[in-house]
Amino acid sequence: MATTVTSADGDGGEAERPGRAEGRGRAAGGRSVRTAGDRARPAARRTRYRCRQTAVAYLFLAPSLAFFAVFLLLPLLFAVLLSLSRWAGFDLADIRPAGVDNFAALFARGSSFLTPVLTNTLLYALGTVALALTGAVLVAHCITHLRFQGFWRTLYFLPIVTTVVAVGNVWKYMYEPGGLVNGVLNALGLRSVAFLQDPATALPSVVVVQAWASLGSAILILTAGLKAIPHVYYEAAELDGAGPFTVFTRITLPLLRPSLLFVCVTQFITGLQSFALIIVMTGEGGPGDATNVAALEMYQRAFTYGDWGSASAAALVLFVLILVITLAQLWLFRRKGADG
Amino acid sequence: MRRRGRVPWLSYLLVGLGAVVTVVPFLDMLLTSFKGPGEYGRLPYRFLPEAFDLSNYREAFVRLDLPLLFRNSVVATAVITGSVLLTSSLAGYALAKLRFPGRDVIFRLVLATMMFPPFVFFIPHFLILVHWPLAGGNGLLGEGGAGLTVSLAALVMPFLVSGFGIFLMRQFIVSVPDEMLEAARIDGAGEFTVWWRIVVPQTRPVAVTLALLTFVGAWNEYIWALLVSTANPRLMTLPVGIQTLQSYLDPNRMVPVMMAGLMLSVLPVLLLFLLLQKHYIRGVMLSGLK
Numbered sequence: 001m002a003t004t005v006t007s008a009d010g011d012g013g014e015a016e017r018p019g020r021a022e023g024r025g026r027a028a029g030g031r032s033v034r035t036a037g038d039r040a041r042p043a044a045r046r047t048r049y050r051c052r053q054t055a056v057a058y059l060f061l062a063p064s065l066a067f068f069a070v071f072l073l074l075p076l077l078f079a080v081l082l083s084l085s086r087w088a089g090f091d092l093a094d095i096r097p098a099g100v101d102n103f104a105a106l107f108a109r110g111s112s113f114l115t116p117v118l119t120n121t122l123l124y125a126l127g128t129v130a131l132a133l134t135g136a137v138l139v140a141h142c143i144t145h146l147r148f149q150g151f152w153r154t155l156y157f158l159p160i161v162t163t164v165v166a167v168g169n170v171w172k173y174m175y176e177p178g179g180l181v182n183g184v185l186n187a188l189g190l191r192s193v194a195f196l197q198d199p200a201t202a203l204p205s206v207v208v209v210q211a212w213a214s215l216g217s218a219i220l221i222l223t224a225g226l227k228a229i230p231h232v233y234y235e236a237a238e239l240d241g242a243g244p245f246t247v248f249t250r251i252t253l254p255l256l257r258p259s260l261l262f263v264c265v266t267q268f269i270t271g272l273q274s275f276a277l278i279i280v281m282t283g284e285g286g287p288g289d290a291t292n293v294a295a296l297e298m299y300q301r302a303f304t305y306g307d308w309g310s311a312s313a314a315a316l317v318l319f320v321l322i323l324v325i326t327l328a329q330l331w332l333f334r335r336k337g338a339d340g
Numbered sequence: 341m342r343r344r345g346r347v348p349w350l351s352y353l354l355v356g357l358g359a360v361v362t363v364v365p366f367l368d369m370l371l372t373s374f375k376g377p378g379e380y381g382r383l384p385y386r387f388l389p390e391a392f393d394l395s396n397y398r399e400a401f402v403r404l405d406l407p408l409l410f411r412n413s414v415v416a417t418a419v420i421t422g423s424v425l426l427t428s429s430l431a432g433y434a435l436a437k438l439r440f441p442g443r444d445v446i447f448r449l450v451l452a453t454m455m456f457p458p459f460v461f462f463i464p465h466f467l468i469l470v471h472w473p474l475a476g477g478n479g480l481l482g483e484g485g486a487g488l489t490v491s492l493a494a495l496v497m498p499f500l501v502s503g504f505g506i507f508l509m510r511q512f513i514v515s516v517p518d519e520m521l522e523a524a525r526i527d528g529a530g531e532f533t534v535w536w537r538i539v540v541p542q543t544r545p546v547a548v549t550l551a552l553l554t555f556v557g558a559w560n561e562y563i564w565a566l567l568v569s570t571a572n573p574r575l576m577t578l579p580v581g582i583q584t585l586q587s588y589l590d591p592n593r594m595v596p597v598m599m600a601g602l603m604l605s606v607l608p609v610l611l612l613f614l615l616l617q618k619h620y621i622r623g624v625m626l627s628g629l630k
Contacts, residue, residue, distance in 0.1 A: 053438050056531040060434035061446065063427045067501035072453055075464030082463065092471060092483065139358050142351035154617055155359045158366060161613045161620070163560035165579035166602040169586075170369045173595050176381070180368050183385025212361070217624055224625065273457045276562050280583065295459045302463045303567060312463055319460050326455055 082312035089306070102313035112289055113297065113314065121293040121318070124207055125271030129264055131211035136218035136263065141252065143219070144226050153223065157216040164213075168280030171209045172196065196282055199290040206281050206291055210274065218263045225259025226252070258333075265329040272322055275299060294318040369606075373397070373599035381592035396600035403588065404601060408574070409581040413559060413605075416495040416577060420558040421551050423500040428550060429543065432509025433535050437521060447510070453503030465498045466567055489571040499558060504627055505550050512546040513539055549623040552616055559609055578605040 058065075086098040106113040143152050159167055174180040175195035182192040195205040229252065237247050253260075275296035278285055284300065285292030295318060302311035368387070372380060376393040379386075400406065434440075435447050470487040472478060477485025488494045516539060524534045540547075562579045569576040576584070582601040588594050613620055 050439075053531070054440035057434040057438040057440040057443070060430040060438070060531075060535070064431040064450075064501045064506060065446070067427070068449065068453060068503075070468070071461070071465065071498055071501075072456070075461050075468065076456075078464040078467065079460060082467075090470065092481070135358065139355055142348070142355045145348040145351045146355060152355055152359065153621070154614070156362055157613075157617070157621070158362060158610070160624070161556050161560075161609050162366075162606055163579045163602075163609075164562050165583050166369065166606050167365075169583075169598060169602060170365045173372070173380075173599075174365060174368060176591075176595075178381035178383060178385060178592070180364070180385060180387070183387075186384055212365075215358075215362070220621060220624060269457075273459050275459070279563070279566075298459065299462065299563075303466075303570065308463060308467070315460055315463065319457065322457055323455070 079312050079315060082308050083316050085309050087308045098309060102310045103317070105310060106313055106317060112292075113294075113317075116289050117292050117294055117297045120203060120289070120291065121272055121295075123203060124210070124274075124293055125268050127204065127207035128210045128214065128271040129267045131207065132214045132218050132267060133260070133264060135211065135215055136222050137253075137256075137260070139215070140219045140222035140226060141248065143223060149223070153216075153220060156219050159213040160216045162213075164276045165280055167209065167213050168277050171212075172281045175205060197287060199287050202282060202287060202290045206278055209281065210271065210277055213277070214267055214270070218267065221263050222256065222259050225256050229255045261332065265325070265332070269322055269325055269329075272318065272325075369599050369602055372596050373603050375596045377593060380595050396596040397604075399597045400582075400585075400601040400604065403585060403597065404581050405576075406581075406601075406604070409576055409578045412492065412495065412575060413577045415492060416565075417555055417558040419492075419496045420499045421554045423496070424502045424505045424554045425547055425551055427501045428505030428509040429513075429540060429547070430535065431506045432513050432543075433539050435506070435510045436513035437516070437518070437539075438531070450503050450506050450510075454507065461498065462563065462567065465564075466571075469494050469497060469568075470571070486571065489568060489575075492575065494568045494572070495565060495575055495577070498564065499561075502554065505554070508546060508550055508623075508626060509543065512543055516542045545619075548616070549619045549626070552612070552620045553623040553627065556609055556613070556620070 082095075083102055084098060084100070085095045086101070087095045105111060139152075139156065143149050146152065176182070177192050177194070181195070185192060193201060195201050233251050233255070234247060237251055242250070273295050275293055278291050278293060278296055279299075282291045285296050294314060298311045298314040298318065300311075301307045301314060371387060371389055373396050374392045374394070375389040376391060376395070379390060379393075431450070435443060435450070469489055471483070472487040473480055475485070476487045476490040478487050479485075488497065520538050520542075521534050524538050529537065560579065561577070562583075565575070565577040565580045566583075569580050578601075582598060582605060585594055585598045585601060
């Protein structure tokens with residue numbers, strides 16, 4: 001018995017692998033039956049098998065690794081190189097070293113990068129998170145009391161599967177004097193607002209849309225978090241005579257904290273880097289610089305003005321900002337895990 | 341549990357109100373797309389069109405090269421989705437079930453790729469494609485021509501592999517029982533056969549999820565497609581093409597036409613989502629936030 005198993009294994013070169021052989025009751029005894037010659041051959045086969053498996057594994061990984069080399073590693077190096085050079089053309093031979101000039105220029109007096117661009121970026125991200133989180137907490141909390149939860153969640157999900165061009169344009173024209181939002185305002189007896197044309201209201205108007213569009217996924221994650229809260233807590237609170245508001249603030253919110261934190265941080269990071277919606281709704285980030293954000297500034301410096309160097313520098317500054325937040329997030333969640 | 345018995349009026353009110361705010365822009369898009377010439381922009385605002393006028397859709401066809409836009413969108417989305425599925429499955433299998441030196445390092449690298457925000461890559465990716473050697477009239481050092489920006493390849497190249505896809509596949513393939521793979525190997529199957537005959541069929545549920553996420557992402561992609569088509573207008577996708585409408589003439593005439601174009605671009609994805617929403621929603625849960 002033992003020999004048949006060994007030879008069957010040996011054919012495939014699988015002698016040392018667990019699995020089917022074990023199931024047949026191949027025990028320590030199997031090995032002792034072998035002759036000296038048998039013992040040497042599986043070892044060689046094992047090495048050959050290992051080599052073959054390594055080769056196969058790298059073959060399977062080759063497309064992905066090649067891709068990461070050309071579209072991840074090389075671009076990162078290229079971005080750093082560009083940020084340290086002066087280059088305003090398409091001929092690679094024209095790249096000139098510039099040290100940290102590009103970074104210095106970004107933070108120089110009178111540069112618009114710190115204010116209003118970076119300030120706008122932070123306001124945009126913070127505003128989105130605040131709005132989306134408040135809305136999502138309320139809706140997710142209420143949904144758990146309702147029937148047809150899947151139906152409601154699907155509704156809130158529609159903006160997420162829609163292109164930013166559709167979302168941006170529909171809202172842009174709803175904000176126009178002849179659009180839906182002003183139509184509602186007028187019907188209520190209020191005067192029209194030039195939402196996107198007025199520097200004071202332009203940024204908040206886009207923030208509302210970004211929050212509207214990201215509500216669905218926040219609701220999804222918060223509903224999952226709510227479902228994970230053990231029901232006994234609510235029953236205990238009810239026995240103690242706690243009202244709905246107390247239950248919400250004393251039980252739901254504290255126990256939901258991990259999900260809240262997750263949604264908060266990931267949406268904040270998404271907010272810091274988004275600019276597609278702004279391009280669609282306000283074009284150049286106008287009026288003036290009222291809706292200009294860092295990623296859009298990078299985009300324009302590069303593709304409108306062909307200034308690859310300062311554009312790459314802007315991108316790297318934003319990247320470092322996001323990296324710090326991401327690392328802080330990882331650290332925060334690791335600590336959360338330790339807390340339980 | 342007892343609270344279920346009471347009708348939660350306040351909850352219905354709030355969730356319903358939120359749902360209205362979510363759905364109304366879509367309705368407005370649909371209804372505006374049927375508004376006749378001169379109807380949009382007239383005050384006071386009217387939600388419903390006077391008559392369901394189809395001329396905006398006709399106008400969208402006249403103004404835009406819709407067959408080209410559709411073709412570009414469909415080809416790019418199909419190629420990206422196919423490639424992401426294939427490469428994720430292959431790499432996921434290697435990382436989950438094969439033993440080889442460097443595996444942990446590569447897995448960590450894959451995880452790390454998910455940390456990089458896309459905007460960092462817009463500039464270098466564009467320049468790499470422009471200077472792609474021996475393409476589009478370029479020399480060996482990538483000088484002289486337009487590189488890959490002349491072809492549809494430019495639209496898809498940066499999206500062909502997904503770190504998240506590899507991660508998702510790997511996590512799923514780990515749970516495929518070793519015994520099944522072992523049995524196939526004993527029957528004389530090579531690793532490629534094991535992957536194709538055992539792993540691929542076993543991972544169908546997660547493949548649907550990944551395909552759907554990738555499909556929706558690729559179909560709706562805007563910034564990269566905009567960039568590439570600035571270099572070569574023949575590469576415009578649906579979202580980019582429709583956005584060009586806004587530079588035409590009178591906004592009161594153009595807005596309904598634009599809404600008609602947007603309906604055409606949004607409908608396929610909405611239908612697919614409504615059909616397969618469970619798979620999509622699971623994907624969003626797995627990826628945290630999309």
